[in-house]
Amino acid sequence: MRRRLALLVSAAMVLVLVAFLVPLALLLRAAAEDRAVGAAKTQAQALGVLVGTADPRSLRLSVEQANVDDAHPVTVFLPDGSAVGAAVAPTPAVRLAAQGGSFTVAHPGGREIVVAVQGLPGGTAVVRSFVPERDLRRGVSRSWLVLAVVGAGLLLLGLAVADRLAVAVVRPIRDLAAVSEGLSAGDLERRARPGDGPPEVRAVATALNRLAARIRDLLRQEREAAADLSHRMRTPMTALRLDAEGLADPADAARMLAHVAALDRALTAVIEDARRERDAPSCDAAAVVAERVAFWAVLAEDQARPVRAALDPGPLPVAASAPDLAAAVDALLGNVFAHTDEGVGLSVTLRAVPGGAELVVADEGPGIDPAASARGTSGGGSTGLGLDIARRTAESTGGRMSIAGARVTLELLTDR
Structure with missing residues (x-):
């Protein structure tokens, strides 16, 4: 924009x-x-005055002196047909001036000035001067x-001046772009300075x-809504814990209570994650994935699923934060358990x-339709949010998710 403004001003100034x-x-x-022609006319x-008053000798001396001192050759054509001064043949302008009249004639090499001197005893004399082109253009x-x-x-x-004005216009726009980039990166505290730039900016x-x-404000309301929703689940979870404690088989009761405790930790993590302001999240992917694989390995053992x-x-x-990455791993592994038969590795x-x-994450099942990765889309009767959770986690790091048959790949970057 700065260059375009400079070009616009340049074009306008060139025209002006x-x-x-x-x-x-x-x-x-x-x-x-006009200056050169005027000097020659003068x-x-x-000399025309001298033609009528001076004797022939004085006239000749005056004309010769004029031709020596001036660059304009002067010739005086007398009524008897003789000429004094520069040797020039009578031109059509001289013959016309002899009939009475003074004028200027333009030639390719300069200007010819003829002045008629009337009232002489023998007829009309003509004073001719020629101004060459170089004198007409002198100083031009x-x-x-x-x-x-x-x-x-x-x-x-x-x-x-145009560049300074362009800078005054472009700098606030660049500041707006920087603020927009900061907002898109998640820094919701970035603000523009309304006092800079033109009124429109x-x-x-x-x-x-x-x-x-x-x-x-909308994000804060959304976090609070997510936290409230998670908190409401505590009541049915408490009922589930009571039911688990009432099981007759101690082993079954212990297993169910362990699952309820894991669910309670997950809800607590959701509430804490929803209420905190996220700022440059990071975690150790090796530790998070190892912990979630160990968790799902217990259920895989119950279903006779080989886990590699x-x-x-x-x-x-x-x-990515540890809860987000854990949710992505749980979503991928949960899909395997939900959509493949027991015993599938x-x-x-x-x-x-x-x-x-x-x-x-890969399994030995029939594979995943890539269209099922869209949010809310599922071919197995589920909510269709699992793959979308994994995709959003990968994209939040600057990476991506790809699906090839029964193989799901998450690219997780260190710096967004």
């Missing part, structure tokens, strides 16, 4: 300078021509050069600040890659 300097240059050339008229080139320098200086000055800055405040885990040793830092692979880590 051309409209001003070109007529001025033509005026200077015309003034130089000289011819002065230098004047044009001065005009060109002045025009270039004005153009450079205009460009400098200030209006946009004010609107952006209001939008940021509104987004912050190949996890690189940590730490493997990724730009699964594998979990976590390896370090440049810039982060790669998590692969």
Whole structure:
């Protein structure tokens, strides 16, 4: 935008300078021509006075002196047909002037000035002077050069002023872009400075600040709603714990109570995660994945599912919180248990890659339709949120999720 404003101002200034300097240059050339022609006319008229008053010898000396001192050759054609001064044959202009009249004739090489001297005893004498082209253009080139320098200086000055004005317009817009980038990165406390820039830019800055405040309020309400919803689940969970304690088989009761305790920890994590302001989350992917694989391995053993885990040793830092990554792993492993038959094996692979880590969950089932990764879409009667949770976790780190048959890959980056 800064360059475009500079180009716009340059084009406008060039038009203005051309409209001003070109007529001025033509005026200077015309003034130089008028000055040279006027000087030649004055000289011819002065000699015309001598033709009628001086004797032939004095006239000859005056004409020769004029031709020595001036660059304009002067010739006096007397009524008797003789000529004094520069040797020039009578031209059509001289013959016409001999009939009575003074005028100027333009030639390719200059201007011819003829002055008729009437009232002489023998007839009409004619004083002829010729101004060459170089005299008509004397000083014009230098004047044009001065005009060109002045025009270039004005153009450079205009460009400098236009650049300063463009900076004054562009800087607030860049600040708005930086604030927008900060808001998109999750920094909801970023605000623009409405006092900078033109009125339109200030209006946009004010609107952006209001939008940021509104987004912050909506997110806070959403967190509180999620926390309230999770808290409401405590009542049915308490009833489930009481039912588990009332089981006759101590082993079954212990297993059910362990599951209820895990659910209670998950709800507590959801409430805490919903209420805290997220700021540059990070966790050790190796520790989180190992803990969740160990949790699901117990259920896999009950269902006679072979579990193969190949996890690189940590730490493997990724730009996701531990609860979010744990929820993503639970979603992927939960899909295996929910949508494959008992006894179907699964594998979990976590390896370090440049810039982060790669998590692969695969099973020996029929595979996943990639269309099922859309939020709310499911082919197995579930809510369809599992794969979307995993996808959003990967994308929150700057990575992505890919599905190939029964193989789901999460690319988790260290820096978003």
